[in-house]
Amino acid sequence: MTTYTVHDKTWCLGCTNFSLLESARQSFQELIDESKGALKKEDFVLCAGIGCHGKIHDYYEMSSIYGLHGRDLATAFGVKVGNPNLKVVSFSGDGNAFDEGMEHFVHAIRYNMDMTLIVHDNNLLSLTTGQPTATAWKGLRNRTAYGVSSDPFNPVSMAISLGCGFVARTYAVDVQDTKRIIKEAIKHKGFSYVEVVQPCVFFLDTREYFTKNLYKIDETTKMDKTIALQKATEWNYEHEDKKIPYGIFYQREKGTFEEAEPQLKSLLDKKIAWWNLKRSFSYDRFVKQEN
Numbered sequence: 521m522t523t524y525t526v527h528d529k530t531w532c533l534g535c536t537n538f539s540l541l542e543s544a545r546q547s548f549q550e551l552i553d554e555s556k557g558a559l560k561k562e563d564f565v566l567c568a569g570i571g572c573h574g575k576i577h578d579y580y581e582m583s584s585i586y587g588l589h590g591r592d593l594a595t596a597f598g599v600k601v602g603n604p605n606l607k608v609v610s611f612s613g614d615g616n617a618f619d620e621g622m623e624h625f626v627h628a629i630r631y632n633m634d635m636t637l638i639v640h641d642n643n644l645l646s647l648t649t650g651q652p653t654a655t656a657w658k659g660l661r662n663r664t665a666y667g668v669s670s671d672p673f674n675p676v677s678m679a680i681s682l683g684c685g686f687v688a689r690t691y692a693v694d695v696q697d698t699k700r701i702i703k704e705a706i707k708h709k710g711f712s713y714v715e716v717v718q719p720c721v722f723f724l725d726t727r728e729y730f731t732k733n734l735y736k737i738d739e740t741t742k743m744d745k746t747i748a749l750q751k752a753t754e755w756n757y758e759h760e761d762k763k764i765p766y767g768i769f770y771q772r773e774k775g776t777f778e779e780a781e782p783q784l785k786s787l788l789d790k791k792i793a794w795w796n797l798k799r800s801f802s803y804d805r806f807v808k809q810e811n
């Protein structure tokens with residue numbers, strides 16, 4: 521069972537990270553149950569950045585590892601190189617993913633390693649008391665003298681333009697849909713990006729704004745890249761009364777990094793990790809030569 525640890529949850533009362541915590545737990549559990557023994561809790565490794573979001577992995581009884589701030593994807597990459605058979609899920613904040621760790625976001629899409637990135641987007645560096653991030657809207661005053669002076673950055677449209685094979689947005693308050701989308705993302709072969717609109721109820725409570733404006737994408741017909749991009753730019757993170765689409769924007773499978781790299785491919789084929797390989801050399805030989 522993917523149960524919670526005994527650690528006290530130190531998020532603020534009412535934080536939307538609580539509902540995301542439950543959505544992701546249900547996703548892991550259902551994937552394990554539906555696999556009928558093929559997938560176990562031990563097959564998952566969770567990574568996280570530094571921030572309120574990062575605490576999420578402290579609360580699951582599952583293997584997990586913190587990266588530095590902005591480096592959760594680099595850590596996830598390392599885990600996959602060690603054992604490409606693992607299901608790696610990385611939890612990141614918006615500051616973590618799009619400010620300090622932007623280069624990892626871009627290259628993770630380019631590499632297309634089979635792993636999932638879940639970004640808790642609260643438009644803030646919440647743990648450090650609410651400074652605006654790259655997804656914060658122009659004019660937002662939080663912790664700034666004159667307000668944010670630049671236009672916000674749209675990670676959903678960027679992910680689609682860069683060729684990410686799975687791009688979705690969900691709303692932390694909608695527990696069932698968030699669970700469904702995280703499950704789909706983990707099932708997707710290749711790099712999957714899930715943006716979770718995750719209002720920070722303490723420093724910037726945007727629940728009313730998002731509850732009013734979010735609407736579900738019609739997913740009955742898959743969007744091609746051009747249509748998905750149009751959909752993704754219906755809302756560009758500005759704080760206006762605009763309809764905001766959520767759901768799966770784009771989904772296409774393509775070859776992964778680990779399939780293309782012969783050494784990783786052989787680990788995949790043999791279903792083993794790097795450390796299970798028999799070494800073809802022995803240190804003894806070198807020691808003897810030196811003597």
Ligand SMILES: Cc1ncc(C[n+]2csc(CCOP(=O)(O)OP(=O)(O)O)c2C)c(N)n1
Pocket residue numbers: 569570571572573574588589612613614615616617620640642644645646647648653
């Ligand atoms: C390399 C480095 N830079 C900066 C920090 C300080 N720091 C810790 S958490 C944080 C903000 C995290 O923001 P975000 O990733 O959006 O997560 P949230 O707290 O909003 O969930 C910052 C700037 C750090 N710990 N390490």
Ligand code: SF4
Pocket residue numbers: 530531532534535536537572642646647719720721722723
């Ligand atoms: S500061 Fe915001 S994001 Fe962090 S725990 Fe509190 S409500 Fe949640």
Ligand SMILES: [Mg+2]
Pocket residue numbers: 571613614615640641642643644645646653
């Ligand atoms: Mg944040």
